[in-house]
Every structure is written in structure tokens, then in C-alpha cells.
Amino acid sequence: MLLQVENIHKRYGTAEVLKGVSLNVVAGQSKVIMGPSGTGKSTLLRCINHLTPPDQGRVLVEGVEITSANLNKMREKLAFVFQDFNLFTHLRAVDNVAVGPRKIRGMNKVAARDLAMRELERVGMVERAEAYPAELSGGQQQRVSIARALAMEPKVILFDEPTSALDPELTGEVVAVMKQLASDGMTMLVVSHEIGFARQAADEIIFMDGGHILEQGPPEQLFASPQHERTRQFLSRIGEGGAGA
Amino acid sequence: MIVEILITQMPYLLHGVWVALQLLVCLLALGFVLGLSLAILEVYGHWTLRWFGVLFERIFRGIPAIVLLLLFYYGVADFVDISAFTAAVLALGLRSAAYQSQIFRGSILSISHGQMLAARAMGMSKPMAIREIILPQALRLSIGPWTNEFSSEMKATSLAYVIGVVELTRQARYIISSTQGNILAVFAVVAALYFIFNWLGNWGLYRLERKLAVPGFEQGGQG
Numbered sequence: 001m002l003l004q005v006e007n008i009h010k011r012y013g014t015a016e017v018l019k020g021v022s023l024n025v026v027a028g029q030s031k032v033i034m035g036p037s038g039t040g041k042s043t044l045l046r047c048i049n050h051l052t053p054p055d056q057g058r059v060l061v062e063g064v065e066i067t068s069a070n071l072n073k074m075r076e077k078l079a080f081v082f083q084d085f086n087l088f089t090h091l092r093a094v095d096n097v098a099v100g101p102r103k104i105r106g107m108n109k110v111a112a113r114d115l116a117m118r119e120l121e122r123v124g125m126v127e128r129a130e131a132y133p134a135e136l137s138g139g140q141q142q143r144v145s146i147a148r149a150l151a152m153e154p155k156v157i158l159f160d161e162p163t164s165a166l167d168p169e170l171t172g173e174v175v176a177v178m179k180q181l182a183s184d185g186m187t188m189l190v191v192s193h194e195i196g197f198a199r200q201a202a203d204e205i206i207f208m209d210g211g212h213i214l215e216q217g218p219p220e221q222l223f224a225s226p227q228h229e230r231t232r233q234f235l236s237r238i239g240e241g242g243a244g245a
Numbered sequence: 246m247i248v249e250i251l252i253t254q255m256p257y258l259l260h261g262v263w264v265a266l267q268l269l270v271c272l273l274a275l276g277f278v279l280g281l282s283l284a285i286l287e288v289y290g291h292w293t294l295r296w297f298g299v300l301f302e303r304i305f306r307g308i309p310a311i312v313l314l315l316l317f318y319y320g321v322a323d324f325v326d327i328s329a330f331t332a333a334v335l336a337l338g339l340r341s342a343a344y345q346s347q348i349f350r351g352s353i354l355s356i357s358h359g360q361m362l363a364a365r366a367m368g369m370s371k372p373m374a375i376r377e378i379i380l381p382q383a384l385r386l387s388i389g390p391w392t393n394e395f396s397s398e399m400k401a402t403s404l405a406y407v408i409g410v411v412e413l414t415r416q417a418r419y420i421i422s423s424t425q426g427n428i429l430a431v432f433a434v435v436a437a438l439y440f441i442f443n444w445l446g447n448w449g450l451y452r453l454e455r456k457l458a459v460p461g462f463e464q465g466g467q468g
Contacts, residue, residue, distance in 0.1 A: 051366055076368035086363035090382045090459050100367045103377055134461020145363075152367060 001063070002027040002187055003078075003156050008047050008057035010040070017043045018054070019211040025156065030188035032198040032219075035208035036234055041191040042083075044208070045160050048189070049078045061155060076104060079149030083161040085141040087133040093144045094120065094129040097151045104152070119147040123177050139170030143177055150181075157181070159190040193238055199223070207231045247430050254420045254431075261416030262438055265402045268333055268412060273398055275338030280345025285375060287346065288353050298346065305343035311404050313340055318408040333405035341398050348390045352383035388454040392447050399443050413438060 003025040010018040017040040025031055033041050046052035048059050050066055059066045066074045087096050097116035101107040107115065120126045123143040133141055142162055149157050162178070163171040175197050182188060182201040190197070198205055199219050206216040209230045215222065226232045287298040305313070317336035321327055327335075356379055364374035406415035417435045421428050 049366060051362060072368045072370055074368075075366060080363075080366035082359065082363060082366075084359060086357075086359035088360060088363070088378055088382075089357075089461060090385065099377065100369075103373060104368050132460040134459075148367075 001025075002029075002061065003048075003189070004058075004060040004063075005044075005048055006058045006060070008044060008054045008059075010043055010047055010052065010054050017211055018047065020057070021208075021211070021213055022057075023206060023213065023216075025187055025189055027155075027187055028185045029203045030182040030186070030190065030201055031204045031206055031216075032194075032202040033189065033191045033206045033208055034193060034198070034234070035214075039208045040211045041208055042160050045080075045158050045189070045191050048158060049075055049080055051080070072104075076152050077155040079152050079154035079157045081142070081145055081149050081157060081159045081162050083164050085133070085138070085145045085165070087141050087145055087148070089133055092130050092132055093125060093136065093147075096133070096144055097147045100148065100152045115151055116147070119150045120144070122150065122180075123147045124173075137170060138166045139173045142166065142170075142174045146174075146177055146181075156187045156189060159188065159192065161191050161193075163192060163194055195238065207234070209234075247427055250420070250424050250427060251430065251434055254424075257416045257420065258413065258434065258438060261411065261413035262442060264330075264410065265399075265412040266442070268330065268337070268402045268405060268410065269399055271334040272338035272341055272402075273395065275334060276341025276345045276394075276398070279339070279342035281349050281380075283342060283346035284349035284353055287350050289371065289375065302343040302346055305340045308340075310337060310340060310401050311407060313337070314404055314408050329405070329409045332408060333402075333410050337398065337401055337405070341394065344394055344397075345391070348387050348394060349383065351390070352386040353379060355386060356382050385454075385457050385459065388450060388457070392450045395446055395450060396443055399446060400439065403439070 001024050005021065005023045008018050008021045009016070021040070021044055023031070033044070035041055043052060047054040047057075050059070050071055061074055061077050064070070064074070087093075088099065091099060094113060094116045097119050098109075098112040101115050102109065102112035117126060117129060120129050123146050125140060125143050125147060128136060128140060128144075133144070136144065142165075146157075146162075159178070163174050166174060171194065175194055178188070178190070178197055179201045190202070192198070202219050204216055205219050205222045207214045207222065207226070207228075207230075209228075215227050215231055222231070223235060226235060283298045283301065286294040290298070308316075313336040314333060318327075318329060318332040321332060321335070360378050360382065361374055364378040365371070369377065402412055403414040405412055406418070409415070411419075413435055417431050421431050
């Protein structure tokens with residue numbers, strides 16, 4: 001088991017956002033987490049790499065538990081792609097990708113740059129390698145941020161609503177990159193309502209509601225015959241599920 | 246005669262400029278290192294450090310520069326043998342640190358929190374994220390406000406004459422007393438020298454600001 005998430009609890013004040021969530025991801029799998037907003041999907045993702053430390057529960061990568069002592073080392077294995085990209089504003093695209101390998105993994109300048117160019121190639125951004133983030137469209141920025149994640153050669157990439165800040169036209173180019181990664185065998189855990197990706201690239205859909213995992217299963221099964229009423233309602237709201245699926 | 250006097254005395258005035266420049270560089274350097282450290286402590290530090298930072302800043306921003314100079318020269322010199330120049334660097338430098346800390350604190354806080362999150366999510370430690378990601382952005386934003394600090398400290402160097410640092414203003418007083426009068430002419434030249442010195446410094450800083458500008462990160466309005 002590549003990624004094990006065990007019994008994660010998180011509360012903010014009196015509100016319990018995550019009420020004991022467990023899930024596993026096998027190497028090469030991609031799983032999509034769906035569910036109504038305010039259900040704790042993004043909080044779960046942030047608890048997994050401890051950007052938000054969970055109140056309770058454990059996260060293990062390749063059998064090693066994340067602790068405060070090994071946190072930085074473990075995060076190298078768990079890349080994170082943000083909804084609003086968060087590219088480093090003062091660095092060109094290529095340096096955004098190279099900065100991790102260079103500063104964290106200790107690669108020399110030339111090797112880090114070569115690696116960065118290869119990762120930019122993978123996301124179709126080589127032509128804009130010398131551009132600053134402010135000079136790129138949202139879709140391009142997100143592709144660079146995916147390249148930045150890849151350059152750390154992570155075991156898993158966590159995607160937190162990677163297309164929510166993009167208009168439909170730009171969403172397509174990011175989804176295309178993600179599908180390619182999934183088919184290359186990258187292990188991915190994706191919070192997204194992007195049906196196209198879920199349908200074609202996900203091995204499993206996890207449906208969350210009210211701080212719990214309500215049900216999970218392969219996309220064809222979950223979309224065609226959801227077991228829970230809440231799942232059915234949600235799927236019909238996002239234009240999926242029921243007879244049409 | 247007055248022109249003659251000014252020409253023969255010019256080397257002394259220029260030497261005064263040189264001493265003022267040395268004082269300025271030393272006090273700004275001390276203020277930069279200490280001010281930046283204080284700003285980082287105030288933003289990221291434990292609350293005790295933050296409290297210390299605020300206390301330091303309140304004290305040194307709350308006392309007139311001239312009083313600080315006298316306190317450091319006459320106060321410290323009782324215990325440690327320091328020159329007037331050192332006392333001036335300490336007094337003005339610590340005061341500058343208090344002001345500079347607020348410039349840097351403001352710039353650090355203006356950097357989007359997502360930058361720190363992204364750096365930490367990659368596996369950077371907090372100090373590395375501050376050094377590699379936050380400061381390069383915050384320092385760029387600081388250059389504009391820092392030109393203010395440069396100008397006001399440049400002028401504050403003239404106050405060091407009260408404790409006997411032979412900088413530009415003190416050279417002017419020497420010339421006036423040794424040539425009986427000419428107060429207005431001498432001070433007009435001194436004023437011009439300060440003005441040129443200040444103007445050159447600001448010109449250099451604005452050039453630096455433009456040189457380091459990053460698209461989407463410029464100073465000033467857009468559109």
C-alpha cells in the first residue's frame with residue numbers, strides 16, 4: 001500500500017470537519033474524491049500532507065508514518081497541487097520547477113534545470129519556460145505547478161480542486177495533462193468535480209459527505225448505481241448519475 | 246573672498262561628506278541586518294520573541310535621535326571606551342533597525358500565504374521557505390519604502406555633530422568659526438552637498454528597484 005490514511009479527525013472550534021476518514025491508495029492508482037462543498041474534502045487533502053495537522057489519525061507513505069520529525073522528508077513524497085496554483089511569483093516558470101530539486105534535493109544548477117525542462121515538456125510548457133507566472137494564463141500556471149510537483153519525483157500527487165479556478169476552456173488543458181499522468185502510472189489523489197477526468201482516468205471515486213466517506217467504488221459503478229440517496233442527489237446536481245450515466 | 250574661502254575649504258567639506266557617508270553605510274547596514282531579523286521574528290517567531298521585537302521597536306522609535314546620540318555617547322562611554330563615531334553608528338543604527346523592521350514586516354505580511362504553503366508543501370523547512378521564497382519577494386517590495394529610510398537617515402547623520410563626529414555639518418561649523426562668519430554661504434553649500442548626496446542615493450535605489458522588478462510584481466499602479 002503506497003498511501004494509507006487512517007482515521008483522520010479534524011475539528012475547527014466546535015465544528016468537526018473530518019469525523020474519522022480512512023482510505024488507501026495503491027501505487028499507480030488514481031482516486032477522485034467528490035462530494036458537496038463544506039464536506040471536508042480539501043481539509044482531508046491538507047491533513048494528508050499535514051499542511052493542516054490532523055487532530056487524530058495517521059498517514060503512512062510506503063509504510064512510514066508522517067511525524068513532525070520526518071515531515072519535510074515525507075512531504076517530498078507527497079506533492080501537492082493547489083486550486084490557486086501558488087506559483088512562486090518572483091521565479092520564471094523553469095525556476096519554479098527547478099527550485100525544489102535544487103534547494104531541497106540538492107541537485108546542481110544544470111541538472112535541476114535539465115530536469116525542470118523535461119517536466120515542463122511533459123505538461124507542454126517548454127515554450128513558456130522563461131515566462132514569469134503573471135505572464136501566464138491560469139491553465140498554463142496550473143500546468144507549470146504540476147511540473148513543479150513532478151520535479152520532486154513524488155510517490156503521490158495530491159490535487160486540491162486543480163481546475164476550480166479555471167474557465168472551461170482552460171480546464172481542458174489541465175485535465176488533459178492529468179489524464180496523461182494517470183495513464184503514465186502516476187499515483188494520484190484528486191479532489192475535483194471534473195467528471196471527464198473521473199470517468200476516464202480514475203480507478204475509484206470516493207464520495208464524501210458531512211466529514212465521512214459515504215461510499216466508494218469504480219466510476220462506472222458509482223455513477224450508474226450509487227448506493228446512497230445523498231450520492232444520487234449530488235450526482236444529479238452536477239449533471240451526472242441516474243439513467244444518463 | 247567668499248568664493249575663495251569655499252574653494253580652499255572644499256576639501257574639508259568633502260571629507261565631511263566622506264565621514265557622513267561612512268556613518269550612513271554603517272548605520273544602515275546595522276539597521277538592515279537587525280531590522281530584517283526583527284521583522285522575521287515578529288512575523289514568524291514565538292510570542293516571546295515577538296514581544297521583544299515590539300518592545301525594541303517602540304523604544305527606539307519613541308526617543309528623538311539627538312537624545313539617543315547623547316545617551317549612547319555619554320551613557321555607554323562611561324562603561325565602555327567607544328568613539329563618537331561608534332556611538333553614532335549604534336544610536337542611529339539601532340533606531341534605524343526599529344524603522345526598517347516595520348518596512349520589512351509590512352512587506353513580508355503582504356506576500357500571499359499561498360507562497361509559504363506551496364513552499365512547505367514541497368518539503369521546504371520554514372527557514373528555507375523564508376529565505377528562498379518569502380524574502381526575495383518581500384525585499385523587492387521593500388525598496389520603495391526603504392528609499393524613505395535612506396533619505397531620513399542620511400539627513401540624521403548631521404545630528405552626529407552634537408557628539409563630536411566630524412561629519413559635514415561639523416566641518417561647516419569649523420569653517421564658519423575659523424573664517425568669521427559666512428554662515429549663509431557655507432550652509433548653502435552644505436545644503437547642496439546633502440541634496441546631491443541624497444539625490445544620487447535615491448536615483449541608485451530606484452534603478453535597483455527597476456532592475457529587480459518582476460512582471461506582475463512591479464511597484465505602483467497598473468492599467
